[in-house]
Amino acid sequence: MPELPEVQVIVTQLRDKVLHKKIVRVEILRTDQWLQNDPAQVVKILINQAFVDIYRKGKYIIFRLEDGFQLIVHLRMTGKFCWHPKPTRIDKHTRTVFYFTDGSCLHYHDLRALGMLILIPPNEEIKSLSQLGADPLSPQFTREYLWQKLQGCKLELKDFLLDQKKVAGVGNIYASEILFRSSIHPQTKSFSLSPSQVDRLYQAIPQVLREALVHSGTTISNYRNVDDLEGEFQNFLQVYGKEGQPCPRCGQVIKRLKQKNRSTFFCESCQK
């Protein structure tokens, strides 16, 4: 479900809603998404603590606790957080609820249950987080960095963009949008980009993500923010989900292809 802009929206709201509020109760309704063996241990660690920092790395959300423990959450396809000022009925797909001393609560909701929650001790990291590439909205993401990652990479460019070890935070929707904006064919081999293509790609990645962020992310079906509101960027998509419709730039029909079993949308005449 959520890619970098959506996760950023969620993190910003979570900071506003739950930062520094003491947790009084945790209700785990479905245990298998917690990677710990023992959910009772999870509850024991969380109770009587507050989140002292909440931030994002790629699509991961990290909640830092007072004692240094970290709650790492990945929403995968359908995970979402929903905040309520008062206790609210538990939905069929509500997986875990955090209750705070001010009477508010935070529901972790996940229809497909592919999301992941893990509590890790102070100063530990998980492998997938430590392997993450540069965040495109951070100063680490330079043209030189991107060029280095593209060198020697045999992946088709669409698959390069989805590889979180290369660039952290791009997902299937924004990959198509970024390639369209860059005017590059999705099946171009990463290592073979010309200098001007690298320039265009380097510009397009943060531009597309920032614009999506300004419009509160993209809601195709499931995505909602912490207040259960939809994003608006679906109204500004140029190619994603537009198979058979005219290209906004040249009018040719938008095509769809499968790469690594996932759909890519593009314009054959604009993207060479």
Added chain:
DNA sequence: AGCGGAACCTGTCGGC
């Protein structure tokens, strides 16, 4: 080392 494809889950939609 790195690749493609299946697996993980649940729901929706379109075709027959």
Added chain:
DNA sequence: TGCCGACAGGTTCCGC
């Protein structure tokens, strides 16, 4: 109406 396959914003695992 019912069944079946395809597909969904993501990552990880497995076998080559």
